[in-house]
Amino acid sequence: MSGVGLEKATEIAARVEEFVRNVVIPYEKDPRRDNHGGPLDELVFEMREKARAAGVLTPHILPDGSHLTQRETAIVLKKSGLSPLGPLACNTNAPDEGNMYLLGKVGSPEIKERFLKPLVEGRARSAFFMTEPAAENGAGSDPSMMKTTCRPDGNHWVINGRKAFITGAQGAKVGIVMAKSDDGACMFLVDLPNPAIRIERVPNTIDSSMPGGHAVISIEDLRVPADQMLGNSGEGFKYAQVRLSPARLSHCMRWHGAVTRANEIATAYAVKRQAFGKPLIDHEGVGFMLADNLIDLKQAELMIDWCADVLDTGSLGTAESSMAKVAVSEALFRVADRCIQVMGGTGVTEDTIVEQVFREIRAFRIYDGPTEVHKWSLAKKIKRDANNPQH
Structure with missing residues (x-):
């Protein structure tokens, strides 16, 4: 990775720190900060507009789409984290940051344009659908236990299963869904919301910094075009x-x-x-x-x-x-x-x-x-x- 150099990364981090300390920290008293698991999207996008104006939105991804190196990213993300709201305001939060990194690395040009671009621009949130309910002995710390299935049907794939602790699913616009075919694990990009993906409940959890909380999800006959699979079947x-x-x-x-x-x-x-x-x-x-x-x-x-x-x-x-x-x-x-x-x-x-x-x-x-x-x-x-x- 080429990056911009530690000196330039430190300059970016200084601007991020100034923004978080002066603009974001006052939002910690905002009543929209804690709403059953996380801040309201209204608050998130209000802060992001201010970050955009300050030039610190998605600061770890450069205008040409390339990333800072991991070492440079560390300098910047530590400063964005000075408030639990900072990563949300600066668009460096989980799971979006990891999802942007993945799509930037392996997404096709079409996937990048359709799914990655709105994430990088801070206009959408995403969710990563992998973990499954413990009561059903599904995938958790051991992803090989995945129960959610996918099968080809013409030029589509059909997905069925249940997921749990899916951070940010409520309110997300982009979903990355993992399921198991006869070949092994597969990964799909989907637009959200989708009637085939239903939020059963959002449990109260000890943490409260992630919009949408950590939902339990049912997926019933979700049809996804084949070109929205990342790579090939079994490469998930x-x-x-x-x-x-x-x-x-x-x-x-x-x-x-x-x-x-x-x-x-x-x-x-x-x-x-x-x-x-x-x-x-x-x-x-x-x-x-x-x-x-x-x-x-x-x-x-x-x-x-x-x-x-x-x-x-x-x-x-x-x-x-x-x-x-x-x-x-x-x-x-x-x-x-x-x-x-x-x-x-x-x-x-x-x-x-x-x-x-x-x-x-x-x-x-x-x-x-x-x-x-x-x-x-x-x-x-x-x-x-x-x-x-x-x-």
Whole structure:
């Protein structure tokens, strides 16, 4: 990947940070911010118009359609994440950011024009339909368990199944649907809404930063033209791998920004708040927590940059992204937890964004693969490498 260079990326990031701190953060008090799982689309698109005017909409994708390198993207996305609303305003949010990356890499010119362009322009949201209900023993952390089927019918494919935890499906205009044919996994692009794709319910979840929440979906006799399949029948998992590692890493980038902000708030509180005759920060128990926060944030930043460098070589970075996802999500959770603790009762209220950041990071330890699944995958690699040493 060529990118624009770290200096130019830093300039873009500075503009993004200024926009998020001055324009987006005041929206954190907007009543449209939390509506059964996520902000209302009315709020999202209002912020995006302001981002467009400020020149910071979709800042990780250049006007010619090329992407910043992963290392450059990290610089920018961390700044967009300084507010949970920042990625939505700047169009760097999940799942859209990962979906744009995938379609930019493997989409046909027709697919790019029809499905990718409105996403890059920030005029539409998307959803990635892969996870399935646990009660039906469908695909979750193990995508090979996929139950949703697709079969050819003339110049169309017909898809049937159920999906769960589909982020942003409610209100999305673009869908990427994974299903299983006789050849294996397949991936399809569909316009939304579609009468064959029905939202059964949107459960309440611990997080609240993603518009549309995380829906349970039924798909009944969905007909998709054959030219809306990505690649060929059976190649779905190959394309999922293209999306997987960068999407994992961009989650790390965005949430690093959010936790950095939480730490700023906790630090300001500890410096000003008096207890037992001196500022909280002068009490070793509090000061040491904030010191540990700096250490965890720096280690997380270095893991992100290391994995980004691996991906920028063209490697899929499967193991490296698993390591980064585990290390960063666990480190950021420790930081968010300490921020709550430092702030005491204030930390568990909605008076600051720290409480929401804590909830979001708790969810982050699960989505894009729970810590335990990544460790299990790494353990399999360790065993494989040990049994097949390279000489």
